[in-house]
Amino acid sequence: MRKRRFSVEQMIGVLKQAQVGVPVAEVIRKAGISEQTFYRWKAKYAGLEVDEVRKMAQLQEENLRLKQLVAELTLDKTMLQDVLSKKW
Structure with missing residues (x-):
C-alpha cells in the first residue's frame, strides 16, 4: 500500500x-x-474531527478483520458439513 x-x-x-x-x-x-x-x-x-477520522479508520480495519474471520469460519463449517454428509 x-x-x-x-x-x-x-x-x-x-x-x-x-x-x-x-x-x-x-x-x-x-x-x-x-x-x-x-x-x-x-x-x-x-x-x-481528527479523532473521529481515526476512529472511523479503526472501525473499518476491525470490520475487515471480522469479515475475514466470518469467511474462514463459513468455509470451515462447509467443509465439516461435507465430511459429515458423506456415508462411511
Whole structure:
C-alpha cells in the first residue's frame, strides 16, 4: 500500500481553511493538491474531527478483520458439513 503524502490532520486542516472562507483555488494551490483530491477529501472527511477520522479508520480495519474471520469460519463449517454428509 502506498504511503499517504498527507496525514489526517493535514487533510482536515486543508478542509478547514476552505471552510472559513479561503478560496478553494488558493487552498489547493498552497497544499499542492488537485481540485479532485480536495473534493474527494471533502466528501470523505467534511465535518469530522481528527479523532473521529481515526476512529472511523479503526472501525473499518476491525470490520475487515471480522469479515475475514466470518469467511474462514463459513468455509470451515462447509467443509465439516461435507465430511459429515458423506456415508462411511
